[in-house]
Amino acid sequence: MSQDHDQDIHDHADEHAHEHEHEDHHGPLAELVTLRDWLRYAVTRFNRAGCYYGHGLQDAYDEAVYLLLHTLSLPLDRLEPFLDACIPGDERVELLDVIEKRATERLPAAYITGEAWLGDFRFNVDKRVIIPRSYFAELLEEGFAPWINDPEEVQLAMDMCTGSGCLAILMAHAFPNAHIVAVDISQDALDVAAANVAAYGLEDRITLVKSDGFSNVPQQRFDFILSNPPYVTQESMDNLPSEYLHEPGIALGSGEDGLDLVRQLLKDAPNYLAEDGLIAIEVGHNRDLVEAAFPHLAPTWLSTEQAEDKIFLLDAFQLQS
Structure with missing residues (x-):
């Protein structure tokens, strides 16, 4: 490193110190x-x-x-x-x-x-995961009624693309008798999820699985699968506000129309749903894109107090037909 560069660093440090001295007398720290x-x-x-x-x-x-x-x-x-x-x-x-x-x-x-909230639930977060935000949180407060008649009858449920583990934890509270399988492709995300699961004492009820979609998920039949997957279109990814650039891109974008992973999930889900099982997927503002991509499906679009048509619901029979 050159002496000139050393002097530049020294001068910059002096300037920074003088700035704080000035702030002490006239800036926000004083005023x-x-x-x-x-x-x-x-x-x-x-x-x-x-x-x-x-x-x-x-x-x-x-x-x-x-x-x-x-x-x-x-x-x-x-x-x-x-x-x-x-x-x-x-x-x-x-x-x-x-x-x-x-x-x-x-x-x-x-x-x-270092924290985020969904309702009354607090979660540890950092740049290894996207910040928890999901319309599912409001629906799970009511046990996903009326689409799930009795939350206590749910025995096996999945949170696909779990990220920080927030929705898996909400599911464990909504469905008191269920075991939850929480899936993510990112080991970094699963490490954050593990800490959150432990903070709520749910290690015995939530199993974390590293998998790209269903590829590494052991064959099981789930009563309920929910997913808040990456669904941002490429055009939107190219124009994200600066705040979103701090989040892992793999958790945001999924192909040109944002539905690459959704396509794979809907293709594989019939192999994992119980006979009367349900799958719900959050897609944000992309209802038109979903309907264009899957014209043969007739999903039920769900609404919350905060938004309409951000989550679609299908049963096992619809996926097989």
Whole structure:
């Protein structure tokens, strides 16, 4: 390494130090006193940076509230009592660092905090897995009624493309007598899933399987298979907001129309479904693409309070006909 390069690094470090000295007197570290001040600053910073919100939080305000409360180790559902609390200097440094990570690096909030939530369920996440977000979460709160009449009768269920293991864990709670097989092609993802499964004490009820689709899944007949597979079209992959570029691409895109894996799953599923079994697949905004790709199928499109026609449902007979 050249002396000139060493000097450049030294000069840059001096500049960085001077910047912080300046901030100590005139910047946010000095001028932002209360949590209310920091919340206003964070929202403005995120808006001006053009941050994108598609990982469970709705807008700059929601993301700022979550990041600030988490960083300060405050209850995530109690903002009001703390709005006018004064923030000590060391905590201001932490807040500024988190805000800048979100605004400058365009890191999704979940990768900054190392956690994501689906309803009341918390999951550990990092860049080895996509951030949990699925319309299945709402449906599983009700035991997937009315399509599953009695959740207690489900004995064997599958979460295909489990990622962090979040849906497998929700299934274990929704179907109290079921064993869950959670499948993913990525060993990194399965390592994250294993930690989450252990955190919920479900090692005896959830089996993790490394497999490309059904290829390495032992032959079994499942009462219920759900999948939130990669389904982003190539055009959308080419134009993803920066936040999504931190996620593993293999968990997002699946061919030109986003349905390459869906095709394989529907082809193989009849070999794994029980006689009266069901399979449900989440495809986001791709209903038109699904109907164009599978004109012979007549799936039931499911709706939740949050969205319509993002998940389709088929029974074993439909797949065989």
